[in-house]
Amino acid sequence: MLEVRGLRAGYGEVEVLRGVDLAVGAGEIVAVLGSNGVGKTTLNMALSGVLTPRAGDIVFDGRPIAGLSPAEIVAAGLIHVPEGRKIFPNLDVRENLELGSYRRGRVRRAANLERVFATFPRLRERTRQLAGTLSGGEQQMLAIGRGMMSEPRLLILDEPSLGLSPLLVEEMFALIGRLNADGMPIMLVEQNVVQSLEIASSAYIIENGAVALSGPAQKIAGDPELRRAYLGL
Secondary structure, eight states, X not given: OEEEEEEEEEETTEEEEEEEEEEEOTTOEEEEEOOTTSSHHHHHHHHHTSSOOSEEEEEETTEEOTTOXXXXXXXXXXXXXXXXXXXXXXXXXXXXXXXXXXXXXXXXXXXXXXXXXXXXXXXXHTTTSBGGGSOHHHHHHHXXXXXXXXXXXXXXXXXTTTTOOHHHHHHHHHHHHHHHHTTOOEEEEESOHHHHHHHOSEEEEEETTEEEEEEEHHXXXXXXXXXXXXXXX
16 A cells, blocks of 8 residues: 655755655554654655655555645545644534545545444534543544544554553554454554554564664564664663
8 A cells, every 4th residue: 555665854954764664555554663753753744745755755555646745645545643633623523524524535424424423432422512622532533533534545643542541542552453454554653562563463663764673563572672773772
């Protein structure tokens, strides 16, 4: 579904990504892991078209997309649920969800809305509640639901467990597993190493803007190099 080769990107004179290579296959959960400041957000911005790469290739479903606008990338079905939820707090739950189908999925909006409500029953109960008054976990559900409204061919989830209680973190990872079991490829960008590796089929560890370690998730989970690359030990 997604191939990234030699990707370089940054801001001004600062280069953040230094030749990143990764791939996400159909039906996979691929974990992209790393601590703060290693380039995960920059990677997501480059994949989403918010940041223009300086070099390298991004191929989505066989089509080069490096340099396309965010709207064109969304229209192609590469959907990014950003870190920090980024919901519209002064709009209600239904309005937030409907905005997810603004660029893609508008024809099947009603059916997609039912699918989101079936996935997140709590959102159905809060349809007319202002999004800013939801709990942190409910806001994360709303952000993912809004992404689902775009009928993603590949869903990028950026730090979906950030700021959630341990119980809600467990619930969030279980949800991600269910979405994938229903056939949705997911690129999971996280700091939560243990639980991400438990549900992913493969993983990439980012360190200083480059891939320090990659391979099957189970193999990486038992690799002593993980402690050095991720924790600096």
